[in-house]
Amino acid sequence: MQQKNKYKKIEPASGAIIMAGGIFLIGTVQAFPVLDIQFGKFLAFLVLIAWIIIYKSLSVQFFHRDFLIPFIKHPVNSFAIGTWIAGVSVLCNVFVKYFPTIILITQAMAILNTFLWLFFLFTCFYNFRRLFFENQNYPVHGVILLSTVGTQSIILLLNNVFFQFPTYFSEAIIVLGFMFYLAGIILIGNRYVRQHNWTLINDWSNTNCIIHGALSITGLAIVTTNTFTPAFITVFWVIVFLLLIVIEAIEVVRAIKRIKNYGWNIGLFQYNVSQWSRNFTFGMFYTFSLVMHLNPYYPIPEKLYNFxxxxxxxWAWVVLSALIIQIGIYIKSQIETHTRTKEGNISHTSAS
Known part of the structure; x- marks a missing residue:
């Protein structure tokens, strides 16, 4: 029995760390030429090292029955597989930008990631069915929208790493991702409508920022593949922008309430892996806006262009600042964990 569990456990959603760092290097870093030109390759290498460490642990954990079966059967947490797929997709796009000479390795990773996505599709259909027909009262949150994020990341990956796929193929994948989004929004809305005693402090999840983030990556997939019309994408961008404002206004109110109830440290600076989803969604909206802004296929009204x-x-400064703060929170948590472990070992030695 001990043999089964003899591996270092890792949060299944840890792929979000790679998503957050990678999307910054794909998009927002262009607003900071010194970071991009002078340190871009170095930062990309750091993301690669982080990916190796995280995905090594995820891979070992994945092949243990005591983890895999309960994880896949969990109606909500199973959607965290979307972070694994999006993490690899983002990393491959970082490789295309900074290390174009290793394209064969990048393409091999893309193919393996596509097979993982096909497995993810199965779990998405399986657990969406359960949430709609068997577990209607389950407290769902934004993590289920990773079904959209993972799906749209695949079409971005295939188009950037291989070649421009036929329009109908890209549209089909994008529409599938959007259908997942609609299903997820219905379930999230149902959760907050039916659960009358929920509070913003304790029941609003960090992952709910994916409500706008999943649409941002959908928009990026559209403007990358040149699908849908300029009029559609103009309206779509405005909708995503408004959603971002509304969701993040809720987050600000939640942060203020948490500080009042728990203080700054526990209320705002206590590390949780789900916090990286905010960095990813912030960076994704910037990247969506940037690619749309530069793509001549999508002319937009001059006032909107200037805005x-x-x-x-x-927003570039918001993305950079949020990423630096999140890295600081992560480092703080690692120091605290190391300190507690050291103190525990000293206490155990003294007691012996």
């Missing part, structure tokens, strides 16, 4: 330009200057 996007001004907003991206501001």
């Amino acid at each position: 996007q330009h001004a907003f991206m200057i501001f």
